[in-house]
Amino acid sequence: MGTPCHFALFELQPSFNLDLDQLASRYRELARSVHPDRFADASEREQRLALEQSASLNEAYQTLKSPPKRARYLLALSGGELPLEVTVHDPEFLLQQMELREELEDLQDSADLSGVAAFKRRLKSAQDELNQSFAACWNDAAQRERAERLMRRMQFLDKLTYEVRQLEERLDD
Amino acid sequence: MALLQIAEPGQSPQPHQRRLAVGIDLGTTNSLVAALRSGLSEPLADAEGRVILPSAVRYHADRVEVGESAKLAAATDPLNTVLSVKRLMGRGLSDVKQLGDQLPYRFVGGESHMPFIDTIQGPKSPVEVSADILKVLRQRAEATLGGELVGAVITVPAYFDDAQRQATKDAAKLAGLNVLRLLNEPTAAAVAYGLDQHAEGLVAIYDLGGGTFDISILRLTGGVFEVLATGGDSALGGDDFDHAIAGWIIESAGLSADLDPGAQRNLLQTACAAKEALTNAASVEVAYGDWKAELTRETFNALIEPMVARSLKACRRAVRDSGVELEEVHAVVMVGGSTRVPRVREAVAEAFGREPLTEIDPDQVVAIGAAIQADTLAGNKRDGSELLLLDVIPLSLGLETMGGLMEKVIPRNTTIPVARAQDFTTYKDGQSAMAIHVLQGERELISDCRSLARFELRGIPAMVAGAAKIRVTFQVDADGLLSVSARELGSGVEASIQVKPSYGLTDGEIAKMLKDSFQHANDDKVARVLREQQVDAQRLIEAVQAALEADGERLLDADERMVIDMQVQELAELMKGTDGYAIEQQTKRLSQVTDAFAARRLDSTVKAALAGRNLNEIEE
Numbered sequence: 043m044g045t046p047c048h049f050a051l052f053e054l055q056p057s058f059n060l061d062l063d064q065l066a067s068r069y070r071e072l073a074r075s076v077h078p079d080r081f082a083d084a085s086e087r088e089q090r091l092a093l094e095q096s097a098s099l100n101e102a103y104q105t106l107k108s109p110p111k112r113a114r115y116l117l118a119l120s121g122g123e124l125p126l127e128v129t130v131h132d133p134e135f136l137l138q139q140m141e142l143r144e145e146l147e148d149l150q151d152s153a154d155l156s157g158v159a160a161f162k163r164r165l166k167s168a169q170d171e172l173n174q175s176f177a178a179c180w181n182d183a184a185q186r187e188r189a190e191r192l193m194r195r196m197q198f199l200d201k202l203t204y205e206v207r208q209l210e211e212r213l214d215d
Numbered sequence: 216m217a218l219l220q221i222a223e224p225g226q227s228p229q230p231h232q233r234r235l236a237v238g239i240d241l242g243t244t245n246s247l248v249a250a251l252r253s254g255l256s257e258p259l260a261d262a263e264g265r266v267i268l269p270s271a272v273r274y275h276a277d278r279v280e281v282g283e284s285a286k287l288a289a290a291t292d293p294l295n296t297v298l299s300v301k302r303l304m305g306r307g308l309s310d311v312k313q314l315g316d317q318l319p320y321r322f323v324g325g326e327s328h329m330p331f332i333d334t335i336q337g338p339k340s341p342v343e344v345s346a347d348i349l350k351v352l353r354q355r356a357e358a359t360l361g362g363e364l365v366g367a368v369i370t371v372p373a374y375f376d377d378a379q380r381q382a383t384k385d386a387a388k389l390a391g392l393n394v395l396r397l398l399n400e401p402t403a404a405a406v407a408y409g410l411d412q413h414a415e416g417l418v419a420i421y422d423l424g425g426g427t428f429d430i431s432i433l434r435l436t437g438g439v440f441e442v443l444a445t446g447g448d449s450a451l452g453g454d455d456f457d458h459a460i461a462g463w464i465i466e467s468a469g470l471s472a473d474l475d476p477g478a479q480r481n482l483l484q485t486a487c488a489a490k491e492a493l494t495n496a497a498s499v500e501v502a503y504g505d506w507k508a509e510l511t512r513e514t515f516n517a518l519i520e521p522m523v524a525r526s527l528k529a530c531r532r533a534v535r536d537s538g539v540e541l542e543e544v545h546a547v548v549m550v551g552g553s554t555r556v557p558r559v560r561e562a563v564a565e566a567f568g569r570e571p572l573t574e575i576d577p578d579q580v581v582a583i584g585a586a587i588q589a590d591t592l593a594g595n596k597r598d599g600s601e602l603l604l605l606d607v608i609p610l611s612l613g614l615e616t617m618g619g620l621m622e623k624v625i626p627r628n629t630t631i632p633v634a635r636a637q638d639f640t641t642y643k644d645g646q647s648a649m650a651i652h653v654l655q656g657e658r659e660l661i662s663d664c665r666s667l668a669r670f671e672l673r674g675i676p677a678m679v680a681g682a683a684k685i686r687v688t689f690q691v692d693a694d695g696l697l698s699v700s701a702r703e704l705g706s707g708v709e710a711s712i713q714v715k716p717s718y719g720l721t722d723g724e725i726a727k728m729l730k731d732s733f734q735h736a737n738d739d740k741v742a743r744v745l746r747e748q749q750v751d752a753q754r755l756i757e758a759v760q761a762a763l764e765a766d767g768e769r770l771l772d773a774d775e776r777m778v779i780d781m782q783v784q785e786l787a788e789l790m791k792g793t794d795g796y797a798i799e800q801q802t803k804r805l806s807q808v809t810d811a812f813a814a815r816r817l818d819s820t821v822k823a824a825l826a827g828r829n830l831n832e833i834e835e
Contacts, residue, residue, distance in 0.1 A: 070439045074603050078632060078693040082395045082592035083234075083365065087810055088817050093692055097634040104630070207535055214528055 048102040048115060056119060058112065058177040069103045109173050110196040116180055117193060135195055142202060150209055158213070162206055165199060172196050234365040236395060236593035237356045238403070238585025241345060241369055241383065243301040243452060244425030244552065246270050247579060248352040248367075249586035250360060251595075256407070256586045258579050259359045267578060268355075270425075272297045272347045274334040281351045290484060293319045293476035295334045299454055300348075302426045303330060303341035304386075305379030319476030342386045349390035363747065366393035368589040370581050372427040373399035374447035374609045376655050377667050377697050384694065395592040397694040400424070401431035402442060402604055403584035404550040407575055409435050409602075417443075417543050419534075421563050421571065422550035422581075423526060426452040430530045432537040432544065441605045443537035444628045446529040451522060453490070453553035459518040460486035460501075460510070468506040490515070494555050516558040523562045530566055536628050547571040552578050605630055608691055615652035615661045617642065624689045627657065631695060636688040638704075645677045649685055651701050651710075672701040672710040745795040752790050752802045756783055759809055762816060770815045782808050 049056045052068045074080075076095040081088045105111045142165075149157045176192045179185040237250045237259075245267045249258045258266040261282075271286035272279060273296040280288070289296045297320070303311060311322060311330045321333040331338035349369075356364060369392070371383050380397055387394045401420035408418075415435050422429040429447040433440055461482045465472055474482065485503055489510055492499040498511040534541050547563060549571045554560060563571050575583065591601045607630055613623040614637070624637050641649065649672045656664030675683055684704040691697050702709045759779065767776060782805040789798050 067436075070436060070441075070603070073605060074439070077603055077605075079396065079588075079592055079604065083594045085806065085810070085813055088813060091814070091817050093632050093690070094634070096693075097632045097690065100630045100633055101635070210535060211532060214531060 047119070048106055051099070051102050052106065054106075056116060058109075058116060058173070058180055060106065060112070062107065065103070065106060069099070072099055108200070109169070109176075110193065110200045113176055113180065113189075113193040113196055117186075117189060120181070120183075121186060132191055132194070135191075135198070139198055139202075143205075146202075146205060146209060150212065153213055155213065158206065158210060165203060165206065169196070169199050169203075172199065233595055234593040235356075235360050235362050236365050236367065236586075236589035236595075237352075237360075238368045238398075238582050238587070238589045239349065239352055239370065239392075240400070240403075240582040240585060241301065241349065241371075241386075242270055242424055242581075243299050243427060243454065244270055245578060246348050246352060247582040248356050249579070249582035250356060251586050251590040252360075256583045256590075258582055259355055261355055268348070268351060270298070270300065270348055272300070272344050274336045274339065276335050279336075279347050281348055290477050290480035293480050294321060295336075297332055297334075297339070297344045299426055300341050300344040302450065302454070303332075304345065305376065305382040306330070306341075319479050342382050342389060345383070345386035346389035349387055349392060353390055353392055363750070364392070365593045366395040366589070368396050368398050368403075368585045368592060369394055370398050370400045370403050370585050371695075372422075372424070372447065372449055373401050373429040373431050373442075373445040373606075374427065374449045375695075376449070376610055376665055377612075377695070378665065379449065380695050384696070394694075395589055397696075398585055398588055398604070399429070399431065399442070399445070399606055399695075400427075400581045401429045401445070401550065402433070402440060402606055403582075403588065404548055404575075404580045405431070405433050405435070405440055405584065406587050406602060406604070407580045407584035408546075408548050408572065409440060416545045417539060419530070419544045419547045419567060420550055421526075421530065421547060421554065422447075423553040423559060424452050424551035425553065426450070426454050428452060428526050428529065430526070430533045432533050432539065438600065439603045439605065441630075442607045443539065444533045445607055445609050446533040446536065447609070448525060448529060451525060452551075453556075455522055456490050456519050456553065456556065457483050457486040459522070460489055460515065463510070463514070463518055464501060464503055464506075467508055468503060470503075490556070494557060512557070519556070519558060523559060526559075527562060527566050530563075541567065545569075548580075549573045550577050550580050606693075606695070607631060608633070608695055610655045610665075611657055612667075612689055612691070612697060613654050613664075614639075614687060615654060619661050620659055621654050621656065621661050621664050624687070625691065629691075631691045632693050634688060634690040636686050639685045639687060640681050641675065641678065641683045641685075642680055644680050646680065646683070647675050647677065648673045649675065649701070651687060651699065653689075653697070653699050667697065668699070670699075670701075670710060672703065672708065674706075674708045675703050676706050676708075678705075745793060745798075748795045748798045748802070749790055752786055752798050755802055755805055756786060756790075759783055759805065762809075762812065766812075766816050766819075770819070771812060775812070778808055779805075779812065 047056070051072070052065055054060065054065070073096070076092055076099055078089060078092045078096060081092040105115050145161065149161060172192055172195055176189060176196065179192070180189040235250070237248050238256075240247045247258050247266055247268065249256055260266045261268070265283070268282045269286040271289065272281050273285035273288050273292060275295070285296055286298065289298055308322065308330045322330045323333050323338050329340055331340050332344070353364065353367075367387065369383060369387050371380055375383070384394055384397060401422045404420050404422060405418060415437075418433050418435060420429070420431045420433065422431075427447065427449050428451040429445065431445040432443045434443055464470070464482060464486065482503065485501065489499050489501050493510070493512050493515050496512075498509050501508055501510045534544070544567060547567045547569060549560065549563070554573070554577050560571060560573075588602070588604065590596060607628045608625060609627060611623045611627045612625045613621045616622045622637070625633055625635050639649070650669065651672060652661070652669050653667045654661055654664040655667050658664055672685065675685070685701060686704055687699065687701045689697060689699055700709065760783070763776075763779070771779070782801070786798070786801045786805050789801050
């Protein structure tokens, strides 16, 4: 792909289970050496290079920090680029998704704050479970299809988390 | 200036020479300039010993008056005296109309959509008015520090959008300041506190100024200040408290709301004085004309409650956005004069479940932090222990797509600098151009977002609908300023724009203003320009020589080395003379011939840093 591997950048082996504290501390170390603040009085060219380096470092960090993005990146590394949107053949999961969305709408109508908190806890444990399943299978070529399915489920739940946050904001009015 | 300053940790490129740089808090009500002196960051005072410069500008036929005396003239000469100009920065005429009767000025349209204030000196843009404030601060700094400034860090509310940031940078340019960085006000305050207390952990900065409100949540770890989320309201501040009291007076006294500009100013001054008195007193007597009444703190609290509530709502959102729990925030810092209002302190303490910190003067803390960062950016501190500030964009950036919808390309609270691309395609057969409309905001409909810029990608080769692949790249730099480029991937056709906000000054307007100020130039200024050119040239020569000494043998072949040596020689000769233009040209030439060398040096430094021990692993 012409760009250095995100994992190598952070001195890590490609893996789904990451020590996030270690990732963060390596990020801070790298950011220190390439941030444009270090080049505030340098030539325009150096400033531009620092800007580019910094932007790609930030991108790498954001990718590795988020489980769904990290999962997607790992699959792309091991088996080529994945299309961003595909028709998902995962009826069981889609059904569950629809139920969760309906539940969220009910919570909005009833403005049930403790209900939202409980919903968030359930969502979190569903995400943890997905993460574990993905960690166990992504590196096995025979289970590629399953890994991709799990990754898409992770993306769905990620979106749902965002929607919960928007709901909280509306309920805060 | 080209090249260098990639000193190894622990060594400074010019140890003997401290480069003068300042931090400037360009506030709605008050402005300050601060600098690091003998290791201590402190605000600089004027000849009378005052550190606060009221952000008030009065235009006379033949001169400009800035500060306390201008502020006092606001009621007697309201049309030529501009207060709270920050509220107009980067705003369009329609935004200004929303502020409506609050503003006692005559507005006229400019070449851009920006509102100009009609004064005795003719129409003045908010950028020019701000530049007049900045000029006074620059002169104060140069007089106090005894030399020319290398540059300044100017603070802006974290919640300022791209247009407001660009306007601030333009104002600094107009005031002759080299902007080292636009720094978010809450982040600057965090620097002032963090440095003082060697703080670690999660910190919330509640910054309520005269006209703007910011909340930032930061994580402090070993000298790195990482902003996790920011929020706020760029039209909420102490001014609004004054307006609330003024409204109460109008109602209680049975006045007509339709006051002339002078009376309006008087009323606001009365209101502001009452607000300040209520910081220590439980009630205050308010008099306006023959009318008199008692304003209790309780009534005042009720008047401002909706605004306090708005600020707390923004706090909760920022905490949610940062992905932490409220209980994890272990310190809340108060910034801005309006946090002196007892109800504000009380409400913030309740919301965060802890007493907020107020040790550093809330009016000065932003400038103090900015000065610390300015000193680092000017290159005075490069020993590896300098602070690192990782900030975010406050509002999402995106593009207009079919149906008048906003498609987000970079969501709010993304760490900057950031570059992100999104691919689009054509919707008609043979479509040869594509309109790119850049937006900022959180809402889905483009009519609810701020329009930042429009440009067109032309010359797309004829293809069937959906076949072209157009990649639009957004790049936000460390000042939080956006540039956008678009490129058709098949043909390589390209278009790009340094986003010039719809409400900013046009390049033509800036050029004209700069020219006007040059026409007033006297011999002093010519001499000053020459001096600057000589200083720049000297700096470049020193830098090149230091770089040659360090890496010349490793990174240059003999021919390259000879070319550089010759150009250095040439510049050194010219510097002895007084031909400023020739010096400038030769400085540029030397800078050009050393460009490749500089790039090689940076590359090897950056690569080594990025790679750590695993250089092989990250080779492309």
